[in-house]
């Protein structure tokens with residue numbers, strides 16, 4: 001990809017080895033970027049400790065990326081906290097002098113239950129991480145990009161759930177639709193500064209989060225996991241679910257100079273399953 005060498009990229013929610021964030025940063029490191037891995041780092045009251053990127057796993061992601069020869073640091077950051085988000089970009093600018101690319105990848109998709117049973121606390125957690133977190137990070141990153149007068153890229157990891165409804169995921173679907181709205185609005189306001197803002201909308205990817213969704217939905221439908229996955233492959237025109245590398249490739253493209261004239265888009269990476 002053109003124009004990525006030495007660019008400084010921050011990706012939130014990237015502290016899990018099997019997650020989309022780590023795959024995105026591996027690809028960006030391979031493209032010559034300098035890399036900031038950030039994740040929640042500590043357990044949260046409503047999330048299982050194995051559902052979040054803790055500090056040890058985040059350190060492992062940093063070590064993996066350094067092994068590729070890239071400059072890389074790790075910074076714990078809860079994207080719901082404005083002070084933590086400010087600190088993330090302060091530390092980034094102290095380490096690398098600037099921020100060129102923000103990938104808003106942090107997300108909570110584990111809270112699956114029928115709409116009538118969702119508590120206000122759970123609803124707010126999902127909206128706070130998936131939507132407000134992206135807003136806070138974009139605001140802080142854009143302020144630094146505007147000051148540096150070098151343009152920039154913001155890529156929001158939305159979902160197929162940003163285009164279509166899914167049962168038992170009301171807060172998630174609402175947050176991802178909202179993220180596309182934020183993408184479009186920010187794209188208009190930041191264009192004059194040479195900052196493009198786009199979203200990527202993957203369909204199913206079997207990450208830690210994806211595996212939990214498969215287990216939940218197969219049980220809900222009375223199917224074995226194998227039957228559920230076979231039905232998924234059957235309805236996807238390209239015949240397979242997505243991989244982390246598929247999403248990473250789309251992010252690298254949107255972050256590159258090759259996508260300089262693309263902004264405000266919500267790009268499906270879904271093997272043809274989602275077409276609008």
Ligand SMILES: NC(=O)c1ccc[n+]([C@@H]2O[C@H](COP(=O)([O-])OP(=O)(O)OC[C@H]3O[C@@H](n4cnc5c(N)ncnc54)[C@H](O)[C@@H]3O)[C@@H](O)[C@H]2O)c1
Nearest residue numbers: 013019020040052053078079106107159204205207209210
């Ligand atoms: N896996 C899929 O099928 C799929 C499909 C479409 C979109 N997505 C989106 O891709 C992104 C990454 O998902 P994934 O599948 O890699 O799952 P994942 O659980 O591995 O990644 C989500 C990350 O967000 C982090 N996070 C949660 N709360 C946070 C907070 N308050 N502050 C900072 N980080 C926080 C978690 O610690 C975790 O590392 C999410 O936004 C998800 O909605 C995933």
